[in-house]
Amino acid sequence: MKVMRLADSSNTPRLVEAILPDPIPGPGQVVVRVSAAGITPTELEWYPTTHDAAGGPRTGAVPSHEFAGTVAALGPDVHDFTLGQAVFGMNDWFAQGALAELCVTEPSSIAPAPITLTPTQAASVPIGALTAWQGLFEHGHLHPGDRVLVHGAAGAVGHFVVQIAHLHGAHVIATASAANFSLVRQLGADEIIDYHSRRFEDVVQQPVDIVFDTVGGDTLLRSLPLVKTGRFAVTIAADKESSEDPRVQHAFFIVKPSQRQLMEIAALIDTGKLRTCVAGVVPFTRAEEAYTGRVAYRTGHGKLIVAVSPAAVI
Numbered sequence: 001m002k003v004m005r006l007a008d009s010s011n012t013p014r015l016v017e018a019i020l021p022d023p024i025p026g027p028g029q030v031v032v033r034v035s036a037a038g039i040t041p042t043e044l045e046w047y048p049t050t051h052d053a054a055g056g057p058r059t060g061a062v063p064s065h066e067f068a069g070t071v072a073a074l075g076p077d078v079h080d081f082t083l084g085q086a087v088f089g090m091n092d093w094f095a096q097g098a099l100a101e102l103c104v105t106e107p108s109s110i111a112p113a114p115i116t117l118t119p120t121q122a123a124s125v126p127i128g129a130l131t132a133w134q135g136l137f138e139h140g141h142l143h144p145g146d147r148v149l150v151h152g153a154a155g156a157v158g159h160f161v162v163q164i165a166h167l168h169g170a171h172v173i174a175t176a177s178a179a180n181f182s183l184v185r186q187l188g189a190d191e192i193i194d195y196h197s198r199r200f201e202d203v204v205q206q207p208v209d210i211v212f213d214t215v216g217g218d219t220l221l222r223s224l225p226l227v228k229t230g231r232f233a234v235t236i237a238a239d240k241e242s243s244e245d246p247r248v249q250h251a252f253f254i255v256k257p258s259q260r261q262l263m264e265i266a267a268l269i270d271t272g273k274l275r276t277c278v279a280g281v282v283p284f285t286r287a288e289e290a291y292t293g294r295v296a297y298r299t300g301h302g303k304l305i306v307a308v309s310p311a312a313v314i
């Protein structure tokens with residue numbers, strides 16, 4: 001199979017095309033023929049990209065761990081999916097990723113793809129929507145009526161946070177650039193703060209129940225005094241992972257696969273309650289540009305997607 005993998009000889013992360021043997025599913029595994037893969041730009045520097053699960057150096061990592069495609073092969077004991085079925089989901093960060101014609105995952109990490117989305121759109125959902133879901137419900141303990149402050153509301157994760165919080169009856173306060181106000185308002189934000197021209201802590205007058213930080217830097221630290229006693233701050237920002245500040249350690253989490261949550265998310269999408277944004281589609285051979293920020297394919301909000309199958313278009 002064709003893959004895009006890290007060229008380990010380079011000091012800066014570079015992707016090169018390579019041919020690897022087709023994976024054969026073991027017990028409890030599913031092989032997905034990837035149509036489209038979602039890009040998280042910071043992933044090339046993440047720990048699981050550069051280290052193996054035992055802590056040793058990792059070489060030749062195939063990045064992107066969210067995808068949409070069809071079931072190509074099933075492990076001997078896997079009965080809950082059928083060959084050719086359209087699926088979407090994630091796989092393990094330490095496993096070879098989805099910038100590959102075939103990708104190994106587990107049944108519990110995938111679900112039937114939303115029937116109203118193209119594979120390109122479906123590939124934009126898993127990490128953003130699962131991160132939003134887990135941050136709001138598992139880490140933020142969201143209740144209807146909560147006041148939720150979302151930093152990075154127009155981003156690939158943030159646009160799901162705004163929608164899911166709004167759907168759950170929260171009062172959503174969002175930070176975004178002025179150019180993104182219209183989108184963020186349509187998604188359900190009640191108040192929007194332009195972080196370029198105002199300090200959000202000067203605008204938010206009453207305490208909030210949840211801060212959902214997708215930005216990093218000092219954004220989380222400046223938000224902590226706004227959180228009601230006994231309620232929650234969550235952050236997913238990559239630069240917070242290694243922080244020694246106990247408040248940040250408490251707030252940080254990493255998204256996990258969940259079939260049940262993917263099915264709930266797909267149902268919301270197929271009933272028109274939740275939407276996804278695709279910022280642009282990058283051809284497989286130019287996947288590296290999706291990570292470098294030099295990409296010329298970004299035309300909108302949300303995730304950049306790599307078309308692993310040439311047939312994958314928006």
Ligand SMILES: NC(=O)c1ccc[n+]([C@@H]2O[C@H](COP(=O)([O-])OP(=O)(O)OC[C@H]3O[C@@H](n4cnc5c(N)ncnc54)[C@H](OP(=O)(O)O)[C@@H]3O)[C@@H](O)[C@H]2O)c1
Nearest residue numbers: 042152154155156157175176177180195236238253254255
């Ligand atoms: N821990 C996890 O499990 C996990 C999962 C997914 C992603 N992540 C990480 O989460 C971060 C966000 O990911 P993403 O995919 O959502 O990124 P993204 O699509 O690039 O969105 C980032 C957003 O941040 C906004 N922004 C930048 N500076 C800001 C500021 N000072 N205040 C408020 N908003 C600001 C931008 O808003 P405007 O466009 O409106 O200016 C942009 O829309 C990344 O570091 C990523 O690696 C972590």
